[in-house]
Amino acid sequence: MLEVRDLRAGYGGTEVLRGLSLSVGQGEVVAVLGSNGVGKTTLNMTLSGLVEPWSGEILFEGRPIHGRKPSEVVSAGLVHVPEGRKIFPNLTVLENLVLGGYRRSKTGRNTNIERVFRTFPRLKERMKQAAGTLSGGEQQMLAIGRGLMSEPKLLILDEPSLGLSPLLVEEMFGLIEQLAKDGLPIMLVEQNVVQSLDVASRAYILENGHVVLSGAAETLRDDPELKRAYLGL
Structure with missing residues (x-):
């Protein structure tokens, strides 16, 4: 790879x-x-x-x-989830995820969001919550989930x-x-x-x-x- x-x-x-x-x-x-x-x-x-x-x-x-x-x-x-999470704190969890998929087709976006929510059920519970109010662990989940929205091969x-x-x-x-x-x-x-x-x-x-x-x-x-x-x- x-x-x-x-x-x-x-x-x-x-x-x-x-x-x-x-x-x-x-x-x-x-x-x-x-x-x-x-x-x-x-x-x-x-x-x-x-x-x-x-x-x-x-x-x-x-x-x-x-x-x-x-x-x-x-x-x-090739998708990089950076050190320090680098989420957008004033946007919701869902908005952060949508931004992660901006290089991919709109038709696959909902499928990718559901995949992220299956992997990180806690993010689905907090999808309308401002990302900056999440715990450190939840923010790291969001950072990884945002990376998954880009459909990484690696x-x-x-x-x-x-x-x-x-x-x-x-x-x-x-x-x-x-x-x-x-x-x-x-x-x-x-x-x-x-x-x-x-x-x-x-x-x-x-x-x-x-x-x-x-x-x-x-x-x-x-x-x-x-x-x-x-x-x-």
């Missing part, structure tokens, strides 16, 4: 991504893990067309998308557990597992190492803008030396 080859990008004269390569296959949940400042957000913004890559390739379904406009990336089916989730209580974190990772079981490939970009490795099939560990470790999530989770050296566990 997604292949990133030797990607370099940054801001001004500062290089953030330094030859990063990774891939996400059909039906996979792939975790991209690392602490603050290692380049995770820059990677997501570059994949989404918000940051122009300096060099390297981004292939989606075998076709290059590096250098394309964000709207074209979304239309291709979904990038950027720090979906950020700022949530432990109970809501458990619920959020359960929802991610359900989306994956429904057949949606996911690139999960997180600092929550333990639970990300529990839901992922493979993982990449980032340091200083490049991949320092990659492999099966089970291997990375269970190897004590890898935990000490790279995961801080």
